[in-house]
Amino acid sequence: MKFIHAGDLHLGNAFLDLSQLPEWVLENVQSATMRALESLIDTAIHAQVDMILFPGDIYDTHVLNPHIQWLFQHQMERLLAAHIPVVLGFGNHDYTDTVNEQLHLPKNVTVLANQVQTVRLVTQNGENVAISGFSYPQRHLQTSLVADFPDRQAGEDFHIGMYHGAQDHGDYAQFTLSDLNHKHYQYWALGHIHVRQTLQAEPFIGYSGNLQGLNRTEIGPKGFYLVQSNQQGQLIPEFQACAPVIWTQVHVQLTDQMNWAEVIDQIRNQIQRHNKFQLVEIDVEQTPQKLVAGLQSAAFMNQLAERSQVTDNFWIHRVEVKMTVQGSQLMELGAENWQAQKQGLVTSAHLEDLGLKLVDDLELYDYFQKSKTHQDIEQAMDEVIQAIQRGQWHAD
Structure with missing residues (x-):
């Protein structure tokens, strides 16, 4: 068996960390998430996979964008022509309680319900595969849904779980590895975390990360897992970079x-x-x-x-x-010399010259006239000077 596990597509993300981009850069970033999906579809067709699993956050928002939906539909139609089925769930970003009102997707696409649902497929080699998962009806799910997943049944060659959530804590359908393992599935395709992460190697439980990095914290290659079964019946994921x-x-x-x-x-x-x-x-x-x-x-x-x-x-x-700045680079500031300079700096008269006299707020004005405030400022200055002399001060 061979399939693709791809979480967190976030189609339509606007890369909000960026501003004042020239047109040639803007064209690159605005189309990035969709081009990443196109690359995934190219791989799926070329590799003749048995199915594609999208465990949540297909879209960047739950507010429907007809153009983005149309582009996604077009890619699903490419898979229909290649006889590749798709199972997808909506996550905490693209949550919906009206699954049936989504833009009509081709018949090869199954959209998971708001309750745990099991889809059954037969691979090109005749293997019986069960896939269980769900869609978010709202942004936050405070409870685990693992208990609602069915146990693996006799006659199933493979049972795969699709789960959009966070481990052990949080408002996103929290789960534990122990609970997942009790279902005896051969693979858990997780979504929600944008970092590629293996929580357990065998049977595999992990995140594929997102398809395209969306901000400056999401560094490095991004993509999906191409998963294949081996002779021992294990499902082994291999990372495929596709982010443009x-x-x-x-x-x-x-x-x-x-x-x-x-x-x-x-x-x-x-x-x-x-x-x-x-x-x-x-x-x-x-x-x-x-x-x-x-x-x-x-x-x-x-x-x-x-x-x-x-x-x-x-x-x-x-x-x-x-x-x-190392201490050797500083002018010599002996303790006595610094104390004399410091006392001349933090005075009411000096603060007036620096702009305090322009302050209209009387409470704020009185605060900076107090000797306790002057002492606090001097102490903060001492700490900075000492850090500089130790070479431990950074200006970011």
């Missing part, structure tokens, strides 16, 4: 001898070219102090954007600055 857009982090070191043109060249040269389009976050480690303000400015991001070309297979969407 990959979020990456690149670590860069700069020196204070560099001018801004050299800084930009160094950053661009550190990005490894990839056959997939990359959304790159630059992490600048141990940043020279004189470069910090410039690297964090909108003007610098504009310069990076101006250097970008349509032929680039990447876009730098963020620069993260980490400044580590």
